[in-house]
Amino acid sequence: KTTKLILLDSLLQEMNVWLLTLTLLLASDQGWAKKKSKKKVNLFSSEALKCLVCKSLVEEIEFMISKVDPKKKTETGTFRLNADGSQTRNIIPYARSQAHLMDVVDTVCKNFEDYAQATYKSSGKPTIIRIVTHEGNMSPQFGEVDIVPDDELNTKLKFYCENIVEDQEDTIMEIFAKEGENMDIELCSKRSNLCEDPGQPPEEYEFEKEEL
16 A cells, blocks of 8 residues: 555656646747747838938928928029120029028928837837928827827927938939929939838738837
C-alpha cells in the first residue's frame, strides 16, 4: 500500500510538472500572439507626415492665391530694349505672378501652426487637419476624426513644410504660375516623390487607432 502511495505521489508530481510546462508554453504563445497583434504601421512616420504636409501645402498655396483680387495686375518681362527701342512687357494677374508666389512660399508654412494630426474614425487612417478654418471657424472635420496629441506637432509640421518649400521652390514657382488640376499629385507624387504615385497600386495596411 505504501508503494502504491509513493507511485501515485510520483505520478501526480509528474503530472503537475507537465501541466505547469504546458501552462507556461500556452502563456508564452499567447504573449507572442499579443505582441504580434500589437505590431502595427507607424501612422505618423516622417514619410507619412511629409506626404500629408505636402498635400496640405498645395491647399494652402491655392487658398492664398485665391484670396488675391483677380483684377489686380502686374507687369512682367524684361527691361532690356529691343532693336527698335521698344520693351517686351506683359500684364498678367498678380495672384500667380512670380512676385506673389515668392511671398507665398516665404509665408505659407506659418499656417501649419494651426494644424493637428488625427486619424479618421471610419478607417483609422492618418491625416492632418486645420484646427480652425481660414475664416476662423472650428474645422468641420472634427466630427470625422480623432485628434492624436503630439507635443512637437506645431513645430514638426511647420518644419516639414519649410523643408519641402526649400527643396521644391523652383517647382512650386513653375506649376502654380498657371491654373491646373491635381496640383497635389503633380507636386507631391510626380515632382518630389513624397507621396505614392496614385497611378500605382498602393500598399495595403491595416491601420489601428492610436490609444489616446
